[in-house]
Amino acid sequence: KTLQKKFRTCLKILKVLMSKKNSDINFPFLQPVDPIALNLPNYFDVVKNPMDLGTISNNLMNWKYKTIDQFVDDLNLVFYNCFQFNPEGNEVHSMGKKLKELFNFHWLE
Numbered sequence: 788k789t790l791q792k793k794f795r796t797c798l799k800i801l802k803v804l805m806s807k808k809n810s811d812i813n814f815p816f817l818q819p820v821d822p823i824a825l826n827l828p829n830y831f832d833v834v835k836n837p838m839d840l841g842t843i844s845n846n847l848m849n850w851k852y853k854t855i856d857q858f859v860d861d862l863n864l865v866f867y868n869c870f871q872f873n874p875e876g877n878e879v880h881s882m883g884k885k886l887k888e889l890f891n892f893h894w895l896e
């Protein structure tokens with residue numbers, strides 16, 4: 788696959804992950820976490836490298852990712868941060884899990 792084709796795949800998947808029809812599971816991940824607004828004062832103590840789907844989308848549009856792996860690494864960082872901050876059983880944890888399953892389904896198809 789050419790690099791362009793791979794980038795089109797990334798864009799397509801990002802569109803699914805960020806789409807309105809998945810808003811029940813993606814809304815905490817669409818933009819950078821604002822610990823003040825969300826009253827999560829210890830967020831940056833737990834999450835050292837914040838990442839979100841909006842930032843990934845901007846990076847993709849600005850050709851910041853030189854390889855597909857860099858794109859996948861940032862996506863996995865969103866999930867990693869979610870599971871680090873939100874323990875198993877927490878509502879946001881299960882939203883992150885569902886979003887990761889959605890990614891794997893489309894990425895591996």
Ligand SMILES: Cc1ccc(Nc2c(-c3ccc(O)cc3)nc3c(C)cccn23)cc1
Pocket residue numbers: 814815816820825868869872873878879
């Ligand atoms: C059921 C439930 C409970 C709390 C929240 N908090 C929260 C989060 C969040 C993001 C990342 C994260 O690691 C933890 C929380 N983002 C939001 C947003 C954008 C709006 C409203 C609440 N938000 C969301 C859903």
